[in-house]
Amino acid sequence: MKTSVTARDAGDIKIIELHGKITIGAGDLQMREAIHSAISGGAMKILVDMKDVTTIDSSGVGELVGCYTTATHKGAKLKLQNLPPKISDVLTVTQLITVFDVFANEKDALASFG
């Protein structure tokens, strides 16, 4: 699967969809640019959909942490949905799974923003 990042809106929630590898020198930067673009565009509710992520490495994880911190400092909320098991494993072993709000489906994720 080719790495790409797309964005769509659900009301006032910006949904960032990641596809393929979120790894160093490729998807990690695309993900950061998309999330930062959403934040600079005024989005206060950001939902990152990881359903189609095949691999994430420490650089991708680091960028995700950085985006979460940036969003929080701006007063925005950044949440995750549809984590494939292997992506969840990568966040679990570094105990980051407890940092993020993670949802199994979009309905629950959207409702959580209130």
Add this chain to the structure above:
Amino acid sequence: MQLAMSNPPPGPIVLWLSSRYENLELAQAVLDHVCKVRGVGTDAEHWMGVALREALANAIKHGNRQDPAKRVYLSLGGAANVIEIVVGDEGEGFEVAAIADPLAPENQMKTSGRGIFYMKTFMDEVTFSRGENGGTILSMKKKLDSDEKKGVHTP
């Protein structure tokens, strides 16, 4: 043992790569080939792939400072029930003991420093040494037990 006998190790595959992240895809493709030949399960292949990419990324970024004139050595081999990945760079080397614990609360929200932890988590053995001409030599081993060959391994 039975699988190993029917899929004997083909001998190490050695690559010399320029320090470019694009070469991670080439290395991944070679690992995928080795795993297919050796009958490695898809889960074990996935986690070895993550560890391989971390090792090469470290060699390119921290070892060779992304200088494309500097090369990264990669060997993929190992005995019948083991996959061994060796990665070498032409950098200045580093102290493994100086690497911060990414699980420490003060490091949890840092944007870097998890690569070696992932390698140690997803592989069975990870060792670092200095190369004869400087640089860092990283050796990682993954034991292939029956579950991993069936593809049911998880971290």
